[in-house]
Amino acid sequence: MVRSVGARHGLSDADVDDVVQDVRIRLWRSCTTTEQIERLGTSYVYRAATTAALDMLRRRRAHGAAVTDCVDAHSEQLAARSSASDATDAHDLERQVLAALETLPLARRTVVRMYLSGYEREEIAELLGWTEAKTRNLLYRGLDDLRARLTTMGITWPPT
């Protein structure tokens, strides 16, 4: 389950493997036989997984090694799409989109960021504990606001 959800969201296999390995070690330290592990409560296993993940994240931050394989691959794909002559214009556009986003109210901005990051409305609603209607309303208003601000900034498509 953890692996499939992680894969769906582009999580690095290395990240998941680190956590899995740590959980296995914690379980085998607590119990010496398979039978003992099977008798452990589910809450213990999930606590172990969560603690292992938090420890891994803290270690990674402490060592400043936060770049994951999947993000690197994504960056290379994105970079390959842009020709050198377009780079300046593209950077300007990116800055303007981020600047326009910053002007949105927090709730709309967060929902729009999630949507632009590839999350579906249902996932956003579930994560924030909102109704689907509230989420949809904030998303559409947020996207409208974003486009209105970009238009005000003179950004249309195709570029004029």
Added chain:
Amino acid sequence: MASHLSDEQLREIYARAIEARRDPARASCPSPDALLALVRREGSDESRLETLDHAMSCPDCRGDFELLRAIEGARRADADAGVRHIRWRRPMGVALVAALAAALALFAVLGPWQRSRPGEVYRGGPAEIGVVSPPAGASESAPFTFTWHRVPRARGYVLEVFTPGGALRATRETADTTVTLSDAELGDGDYRWSVRARLDDGSERHSESRPLRLR
């Protein structure tokens, strides 16, 4: 005539923009504990929104967030399965049911991590097939990963993807509870998908049929 940027164009621009803003020092990043509070829906709306707003604008925090979210999602799915199980088996006695639910959850956590052993049959889980992903009506792009809960005494599973007209478009047999299909196996379009579990006594269990849009 000029028009607005499409959602897809905005997504591409946004992905490039946040990647360009990656901060190796991570000085302004929320702590892992704040990310955990976010996925557990703990704390005020305001603080969770602020943490989430940052996570969605920081590639490193987004990865951390997804890792914790995956674990929390598994815990919740497992807890839901345990609740359904208890309702069905109450006459058998609470102690037995609690033990079964605990074993089920243990395998739900450890099972996917031991999938390198071919032919292994996973036991534990409700006597139905709870499909996990893609969610109903989801719009997905390749590769397409289908996931469902284990079924007790299942010897294997059959994933089936149908066209709106009912024609079988793709099928895959597996002993696992997840299958990934490539773009070559499923073209763009609307489909419905479902899973059949083949039990060791020869009977079958069926999942619901979920709509899916591939693009």
